[in-house]
Amino acid sequence: MSNEKFVEVKNLRKVYDNGYEAIKDVSFSVKKGDLVCLLGPSGCGKTTILNMLAGLLFPTSGDILFDGKSVVKTEPKDRQIGYVFQNYALYPHMTVLQNVMFPLTVGKNKIAKDEAEKIARKYMELTQITDFANQRPGSLSGGQQQRVAITRALVQEPKILLMDEPLSNLDARLRLKIREEIRALVKKVGITTLFVTHDQEEALSIGDKIILFNDGVIQQDDMGQNFYLEPNNYFVANFVGNPVIDNFEVELKDGKLVGSDFAIDLADFDQDRFKKNLDEGKYTLSIRPENLKPVEHGHLSVKIEDVELIGRERILKFEHDNMQHRCLVDLEQPIKAEDQVELQLRLDRAFIFTPEGERVY
Ligand SMILES: Nc1ncnc2c1ncn2[C@@H]1O[C@H](COP(=O)(O)OP(=O)(O)OP(=O)(O)O)[C@@H](O)[C@H]1O
Ligand SMILES: [Mg+2]
Known part of the structure; x- marks a missing residue:
C-alpha cells in the first residue's frame, strides 16, 4: 500500500505496570526497504519500542501500522517480523543449520524438513555461514554467531527486520565489518529494517535515517548529516559528534x-x-x-x-x-x-x- 509509510507508529505510549511511562507519545514512520536506526542513551525506550512492534509488549495507547494496517491486535507470530535479539538467543544444543531452519519447522505454517533445509541453506550462503553448518553456536566467534542470528531472522522472509544492538558484543574492528555487511545484506534482500543502537557513529554510518530518543521522547527524526548541521536542541547537539561539541x-x-x-x-x-x-x-x-x-x-x-x-x-x-x-x-x-x-x-x-x-x- 504505502511505501512511504511501510511502518507507521502513531502517538505510541507505554506505561509499565509499576506506573513508569517509558514511551511518551511517539510517532514516526519508516519507508519500505529503508534501514532506520533507533538511537539513544541507555534506558531511553528503544527496546520497549521494538517489543511493541514485534507484539511482545502491548502499547498503553496509540497505534502501530504495517503497510497501512493496524497490527496492535495481531499475534506476534502473524506480524511477519524477524527479530535479532541483543544476546542472539541461539539454541546452544542445535547446530547452526538446525538453528536457522528452526523457525520454518514449527508453528502452523511449518514446512517439510528438506524444504526448510533448502531455504535455510540459501540464506546461509548469503550470510556466508555455510562452512559452519554442522557446528554448534558455542564453537563460533561473536561475529559468526551474529550472522547465524540474522540468518535465522531472515529465513521466514519477514517483511520487517528488528535488530536490538546486534553489534554490542563485538570488538571494534568486527563491528565495523559486520555493520557494513548488515547494511549490504538488508539492501540486497530489500527488507525494511529497524536497527537499535546507542552508538551515534554506528547509526550515522548505516542508517538511511536516524530517530534519536531521550527519555521516551523523539528528539530528532532526520537524515544523519542534519544531526550535525541542524540539531533540534541542546540534547541532540551534545549527543552527536566525536569529539563532543x-x-x-x-x-x-x-x-x-x-x-x-x-x-x-x-x-x-x-x-x-x-x-x-x-x-x-x-x-x-x-x-x-x-x-x-x-x-x-x-x-x-x-x-x-x-x-x-x-x-x-x-x-x-x-x-x-x-x-x-x-x-x-x-x-x-x-x-x-x-x-x-x-x-x-x-x-x-x-x-x-x-x-x-x-x-x-
Ligand atoms: N518491565 C518493566 N517495568 C518497568 N519499567 C521498565 C520495564 N522494562 C523497562 N523499563 C524501564 O523503561 C525504560 C526504557 O527501557 P528500555 O529497555 O526500552 O530502554 P533501552 O533504550 O532499550 O535501554 P538500553 O540501551 O539500556 O537497552 C527504562 O527506564 C527501564 O528501566
Ligand atoms: Mg535495550
Whole structure:
C-alpha cells in the first residue's frame, strides 16, 4: 500500500505496570526497504519500542501500522517480523543449520524438513555461514554467531527486520565489518529494517535515517548529516559528534554574548539563522570542535593542555571557564601542549541554546 509509510507508529505510549511511562507519545514512520536506526542513551525506550512492534509488549495507547494496517491486535507470530535479539538467543544444543531452519519447522505454517533445509541453506550462503553448518553456536566467534542470528531472522522472509544492538558484543574492528555487511545484506534482500543502537557513529554510518530518543521522547527524526548541521536542541547537539561539541556559558547583555573572557557582538552572527529575537539573559553558545580555528587574532585566547592524534586529525585540548574543551585541527598543524593559542569561533556554524535546551540560533 504505502511505501512511504511501510511502518507507521502513531502517538505510541507505554506505561509499565509499576506506573513508569517509558514511551511518551511517539510517532514516526519508516519507508519500505529503508534501514532506520533507533538511537539513544541507555534506558531511553528503544527496546520497549521494538517489543511493541514485534507484539511482545502491548502499547498503553496509540497505534502501530504495517503497510497501512493496524497490527496492535495481531499475534506476534502473524506480524511477519524477524527479530535479532541483543544476546542472539541461539539454541546452544542445535547446530547452526538446525538453528536457522528452526523457525520454518514449527508453528502452523511449518514446512517439510528438506524444504526448510533448502531455504535455510540459501540464506546461509548469503550470510556466508555455510562452512559452519554442522557446528554448534558455542564453537563460533561473536561475529559468526551474529550472522547465524540474522540468518535465522531472515529465513521466514519477514517483511520487517528488528535488530536490538546486534553489534554490542563485538570488538571494534568486527563491528565495523559486520555493520557494513548488515547494511549490504538488508539492501540486497530489500527488507525494511529497524536497527537499535546507542552508538551515534554506528547509526550515522548505516542508517538511511536516524530517530534519536531521550527519555521516551523523539528528539530528532532526520537524515544523519542534519544531526550535525541542524540539531533540534541542546540534547541532540551534545549527543552527536566525536569529539563532543564545545559549550560556552554566555550571557546576552547590550547586544553582546559575553563569556568568561570574551564578548561577541550579536551582529557578527548570521542573522538569517536566528530562530527568534533573543531576550537578555543566559544562553549556551555551542560550536563543534572543527569550527574552532587557531588564528592570529581570535575570539578567545587559550592555553593548550594536551594534543591527541586521531587518525588524520589532531585534537587540541584546553580548559576554559572550568570546562574541558576540544578543537580539531589538521595533522600538519604544529601547535603543541603548553602553547598559547588564539581561537576564532565559526559563528555561521555555531548554535545558541536557552538554559532549557531550546535552540534559538
Ligand atoms: N518491565 C518493566 N517495568 C518497568 N519499567 C521498565 C520495564 N522494562 C523497562 N523499563 C524501564 O523503561 C525504560 C526504557 O527501557 P528500555 O529497555 O526500552 O530502554 P533501552 O533504550 O532499550 O535501554 P538500553 O540501551 O539500556 O537497552 C527504562 O527506564 C527501564 O528501566
Ligand atoms: Mg535495550
